[in-house]
Amino acid sequence: MMTDIIVLCFTLAISLCFWIISIAISTSSGMTQPVSPWRWLFSVLVPLVITSRAFKKKSLDFGGCLGALLVGFILTLANMSFLAALFAFFITSSKLTRWNGELKKRFDSEYKAGGQRNWIQVFCNGGVPTELALLYMIEVGPGEMAVDFRTQYTASWMCLSLLGALACSTGDTWASEVAPVLSKSQPRLITTWKEVPAGTNGGVTIIGLVASLLGGATVGTAYFISQLLLVSDLPSAAPQWPLVVYGAAAGLLGSLLDSLMGAVMQYSGYDETTGKVVNFQSPKVKWICGKAILDNNGVNLFSSVLIALIFPGLAWAVWPVR
16 A cells, blocks of 8 residues: 555656746746646556556566556647557457467467566567657647648658557567467468468468458557547547558558568577477578578567558548548
8 A cells, every 4th residue: 555655656746846847838938838747647557557567467578568657648749549559459459369369378488477568579579660650749738639631741640650560569569469369270471372380480371361351440449549538539530440440451451561571570480399499590490481681579660650651641542531
């Protein structure tokens, strides 16, 4: 109980300092509105609670907690819809990673109990959204807004870039965690369509593709619901329901892009001594596909960057107007 009180007091002190700094900056510049103390408090307290629980459940190690705390703080401060999308990604991915862990150990040589993530994994999944959230605050300031290319072209582009990056990461994670458990058939290598062992980088299944679609749609739905609850000018803005479709498409195509890069730029080999797919070369490892150019974190980062760059342009071309 005493620890909770100390943490709460510490959080209040931090949020108060942030508020005073924002007032000083807005007063000196005369160009920006200060962020309310309640928003500062919410932006500090909510990520702190979520990362603390994740650390206790071993979903994150200490470095991962610090990285997730920074990512959560910036996204929450920028836009509550960003927080909703990030929350949907993190909670669902963490639960699916722990799901049927004993089965996944049989073929995944790098599986960790609880799916514990470190700061590198947090950066590769959350680095792009964090940068986009910072750019969003520079463009329009902290606050929620409708995605509408007519009135806020640049900000809408950044919102969809961020959503696309998170949907891409979610789709890839859902496919990786669901397919090995539910799929009854061997995965097929995306470049040759030949059957490969479970756990091979670039291997895809129908179950995995459906899971990536649903994962992206889940993030898009979380963003859409938060828009309905928090944005006041929706009646005059462009329709927001395409956010769900956008998230689903980004999840599916992001997962396919991740698989393609994995098949080409990640080494996959079959270790005959353990009967598992590994990512390193050895005399007892039989090559399956790929070259040792990137690791899994690098592939995740580059695929999310590409989706964030390309997908908003496609959405702008077809986004409905009121």
